Amino acid sequence: MNKTNGLVRGMAALMLCLAATVPAACAAPSSGGADPQGFTLTDSFLARYQAAELDIAKDPCRLGFFKLMGGDSAGLTLDQAATRYDAQPGVHAMLASHGLTAHDMLTGVGTLMAAAAQDENTRHPGTFEVKGGHRVSEANMAFYRSHKQAMQQYNRQLGQEQLRANGGRLPACLTGAGAGAG
Numbered sequence: 001m002n003k004t005n006g007l008v009r010g011m012a013a014l015m016l017c018l019a020a021t022v023p024a025a026c027a028a029p030s031s032g033g034a035d036p037q038g039f040t041l042t043d044s045f046l047a048r049y050q051a052a053e054l055d056i057a058k059d060p061c062r063l064g065f066f067k068l069m070g071g072d073s074a075g076l077t078l079d080q081a082a083t084r085y086d087a088q089p090g091v092h093a094m095l096a097s098h099g100l101t102a103h104d105m106l107t108g109v110g111t112l113m114a115a116a117a118q119d120e121n122t123r124h125p126g127t128f129e130v131k132g133g134h135r136v137s138e139a140n141m142a143f144y145r146s147h148k149q150a151m152q153q154y155n156r157q158l159g160q161e162q163l164r165a166n167g168g169r170l171p172a173c174l175t176g177a178g179a180g181a182g
Contacts, residue, residue: 039107041115041143049108050154052098057162061173063094065109082106111136112151115144 056063067073067088068081076084086092086102095105115136117128
């Protein structure tokens with residue numbers, strides 16, 4: 001159970017890193033209620049995203065976002081990050097099979113993670129820094145809050161399945177041992 005919690009926390013930390021980068025790069029310039037590129041979370045997006053997550057979990061070092069973290073990726077715009085992610089071998093076809101583009105995926109994940117951070121800040125002020133004063137729209141916050149428990153349960157289950165598939169160990173790209181893997 002501790003390994004599963006570690007995987008879930010590790011994945012959450014990585015996704016929050018992405019959320020800290022992507023919304024800042026693509027948030028609309030208006031003050032309140034701005035979401036990346038006007039993105040609206042929907043049940044359709046969530047279903048397609050979770051289906052893509054299943055594929056990513058099967059080969060996270062090749063299909064995951066890890067190559068977008070750190071290094072020369074700092075300061076990428078959303079379009080640059082989407083282009084880089086889409087160019088990873090297998091990513092374009094995997095996303096297309098779920099009716100997603102790299103831009104959709106990064107914008108949606110960024111919106112979900114920004115909503116998670118904003119929700120956490122309402123319960124524990126100051127937990128996450130919100131750069132530039134960007135806030136997630138009320139509609140996206142309502143969507144996030146109404147789906148939060150189901151998403152958390154889904155992610156826990158996915159983490160457990162991934163650990164089982166890897167003999168109880170994290171993939172190399174999640175431990176730092178294979179940072180350049182994929």
